[in-house]
Amino acid sequence: MGMATDRRASWLKGVLDLLVLSCLTDGESYGYEIARRLEEAGLGTIRGGTLYPVLNRLEEAGLLDAEFRAAERGPGRRYYRLTEAGSTVLHEQGAAWNEFHRLVGEHLAKGLAGRRPEGITGKGPTA
Amino acid sequence: MTTERGTEGMSPMKATQATQATDTTQGTGWFTELADELRRRGMAERRIGETVTELSDHLLDSGADPVEEFGPAGDLAARLAGDGGAGPGTAGGRVGDGTLPEDAGDAGAREWRFACDQYVDRDVLNRQGDLGWEVVRVDALGRFVCRRDPAEPLRWEYRREVVRRRDREEYAAELAPDGWEPCGYWLYMAYYKRPLSAATGAAGALEPGDAEPGRPWYVGRRVRTMYLALGAMLLCFIPVIVMRGGPSAATWIGAAVGGTVGGAVGWWAMRRDIERGVRDEL
Numbered sequence: 310m311g312m313a314t315d316r317r318a319s320w321l322k323g324v325l326d327l328l329v330l331s332c333l334t335d336g337e338s339y340g341y342e343i344a345r346r347l348e349e350a351g352l353g354t355i356r357g358g359t360l361y362p363v364l365n366r367l368e369e370a371g372l373l374d375a376e377f378r379a380a381e382r383g384p385g386r387r388y389y390r391l392t393e394a395g396s397t398v399l400h401e402q403g404a405a406w407n408e409f410h411r412l413v414g415e416h417l418a419k420g421l422a423g424r425r426p427e428g429i430t431g432k433g434p435t436a
Numbered sequence: 437m438t439t440e441r442g443t444e445g446m447s448p449m450k451a452t453q454a455t456q457a458t459d460t461t462q463g464t465g466w467f468t469e470l471a472d473e474l475r476r477r478g479m480a481e482r483r484i485g486e487t488v489t490e491l492s493d494h495l496l497d498s499g500a501d502p503v504e505e506f507g508p509a510g511d512l513a514a515r516l517a518g519d520g521g522a523g524p525g526t527a528g529g530r531v532g533d534g535t536l537p538e539d540a541g542d543a544g545a546r547e548w549r550f551a552c553d554q555y556v557d558r559d560v561l562n563r564q565g566d567l568g569w570e571v572v573r574v575d576a577l578g579r580f581v582c583r584r585d586p587a588e589p590l591r592w593e594y595r596r597e598v599v600r601r602r603d604r605e606e607y608a609a610e611l612a613p614d615g616w617e618p619c620g621y622w623l624y625m626a627y628y629k630r631p632l633s634a635a636t637g638a639a640g641a642l643e644p645g646d647a648e649p650g651r652p653w654y655v656g657r658r659v660r661t662m663y664l665a666l667g668a669m670l671l672c673f674i675p676v677i678v679m680r681g682g683p684s685a686a687t688w689i690g691a692a693v694g695g696t697v698g699g700a701v702g703w704w705a706m707r708r709d710i711e712r713g714v715r716d717e718l
Binding site for chain 1: 486487489490491492493494495496497498504505506507511512515516
């Protein structure tokens, strides 16, 4: 079980910055909300220690703008917004990720074909 | 109501209040440590205040304790501020270039450049490679650009060959099956690297941990002697020329001829030494 979580964590690490960018396509958001949305999407719990360095790097690279606002309740938050550059990079890299994902899937399918999956008539993986 | 004047006086207090909501002494201590670490790494004071406030707010929402949510304060500070970085909005060389930034895992890697003469290069490379330094390329000044990953340092070995430009690809392809990969070219020399793990497996890995870079340059005995001799020669001739009222046409002609002939002989001799793989002591 530990190994499965580790592997998943390392997949997530490779794509987290794109996921964060994609959370901002329909408007601005703040750290906790971004983490919550990703968790609700089934991607697991994103800890603050993982999320904020990513937000920082994206901001430093000019892909996000951030604005600090004192909140009605609580200390205050930074609200993040996608920039033009961020949108462009998201589209380009998102497409690249999809292509990569497709190639991985195809290669794995070849490897898995012909092996009888447990409890299913040996039809092999479906497309 | 925002920003500029809002954060200064407000954030530390509100941050403290926020942390008191979760866990008093530990929370405050964690944020204090974070602020100190960020300050140490050169982050601007206003940015530190914003960061502490932002993270406190996050903690309020998540209800976790700081170490659980963010990890050790020092580690987070390193990933937020880098080594001497000061956060967004400053000239860090990586600002606003519109490409996806590299993972912090890579940013934790150390970089180091050094130059050395061709008599000691292989020994220096192999010694440093054994400590986990990997040559990434040779820069325009002929220096080796190295990096070392503290998380998973590997031991590297190096070799040098004399390879003509047009033969580079072919040569690299010949060495590739044995695990050698070209890591830099300089003049007619080609350097190759190979992780020791290719031959020795797990023994080729080092314990995770950081290591200090070495010197910026390494010069062996021969080259040192050469520079000393050059210096001595200049010390002899220049005062004489000055005393005689400056260089005449003859001086310039002599210097040009001598320089060309000497230079050509030196180049040839150096190349011969390189082809023979002559080594030197540091």
